[in-house]
Amino acid sequence: MRINIIIDTENDAFNGDNLGPEVYRILYKYALKIHSAKEPSDFESKLKDYNGNNVGDALISEEL
Numbered sequence: 001m002r003i004n005i006i007i008d009t010e011n012d013a014f015n016g017d018n019l020g021p022e023v024y025r026i027l028y029k030y031a032l033k034i035h036s037a038k039e040p041s042d043f044e045s046k047l048k049d050y051n052g053n054n055v056g057d058a059l060i061s062e063e064l
Helices: 016-035
Strands: 002-007 045-048 054-061
Touching (some): 002 016, 016 045, 016 054
Antiparallel strands (some): 045 054
């Protein structure tokens, strides 16, 4: 199983000095979600910036 995480950083939430902290915030929130995952499908998720905009996905794949 492979977990592919894609984050588009082209919107205002990532401008200036916010890039690192916003990516961290998104990944931290995702880590909290998967900490209690019971099934592989629980690892799939939409990733949202602090404004609530969809900026990426975490997807499961069988490919390497």
